[in-house]
Amino acid sequence: MKLPVDNTDIALFNAATRVTIHDGRKASFWFSSWIDGRSPASLFPLLCRHSRRKNRTVREAVLNGKWISDIAHNLNAGILNEFFELWQLINSLHLDLTNEQEDHIIWILESSGEYSASSAYAIQFSGQIISNFPKLIWKAWATPRCKFFLWLLLQDRVWTAARLQLKGWKNNYFCALCERNLETAIHLFIECPYSRKVWCLVALWSNCANLQPSGWTEENDMEDWFMAMTAEGTKAAHSIATLTLWHIWKERNAIVFNGAR
Numbered sequence: 001m002k003l004p005v006d007n008t009d010i011a012l013f014n015a016a017t018r019v020t021i022h023d024g025r026k027a028s029f030w031f032s033s034w035i036d037g038r039s040p041a042s043l044f045p046l047l048c049r050h051s052r053r054k055n056r057t058v059r060e061a062v063l064n065g066k067w068i069s070d071i072a073h074n075l076n077a078g079i080l081n082e083f084f085e086l087w088q089l090i091n092s093l094h095l096d097l098t099n100e101q102e103d104h105i106i107w108i109l110e111s112s113g114e115y116s117a118s119s120a121y122a123i124q125f126s127g128q129i130i131s132n133f134p135k136l137i138w139k140a141w142a143t144p145r146c147k148f149f150l151w152l153l154l155q156d157r158v159w160t161a162a163r164l165q166l167k168g169w170k171n172n173y174f175c176a177l178c179e180r181n182l183e184t185a186i187h188l189f190i191e192c193p194y195s196r197k198v199w200c201l202v203a204l205w206s207n208c209a210n211l212q213p214s215g216w217t218e219e220n221d222m223e224d225w226f227m228a229m230t231a232e233g234t235k236a237a238h239s240i241a242t243l244t245l246w247h248i249w250k251e252r253n254a255i256v257f258n259g260a261r
Helices: 007-015 045-050 058-071 077-093 117-124 133-138 144-153 161-167 185-191 193-206 222-230 235-258
Strands: 017-020 104-107
Touching: 007 017, 007 117, 045 077, 058 077, 133 144, 133 222, 144 235, 185 193, 185 222, 185 235, 193 235, 222 235
Parallel strands: none
Antiparallel strands: 017 104
């Protein structure tokens, strides 16, 4: 049965494990980390690419020198140099593949040497840009629909007039709340005089100074603005900011779709 994994999954597994060879039946010759914690593929990439067979176990490859016959074609100086280096390393290990003990695999991402789902999850996102959304959105006290709306808003994906224009769809152009400017997300929630008055009243009512527009710095990105506004203050203030955005949007929709004034 074929395992539901791709080459990336296999590469991650090999990078996260260290193999001690005994009978050589489990470890992959090219891709398992069995030579001083490194795999032959990472140590000798030219040689690995040149090999006709890359799916041999250590036992299959080393016994009778099959890994050598796999690379014995169209050789050049670079490949030969890597071949002699790998051959010397293998000889220095003095492998005894007649050993009946199974290969021993250690999960190097945990001090216990045992596999854990959390460490496997972490390595899959190693080197990735860490998102601010867990802190900005998902940990706030708010209903799921408010959080989902905020997730869209911080990516500038709510259907303001400006975004409708980009799609070539019918729109009212002007901000529904002040009827002065093109309705962008930045204008509607930050610059609009109506919205700023709402923010002022909410800041006074909640005694949350960070919600006061007079203290905001100019931002051209919704995520940067919201992160700066909620960087200080309590979790309750963070949630009030989320709910205020939601109700400004609801007021805008009431005007656009229901003719409210």
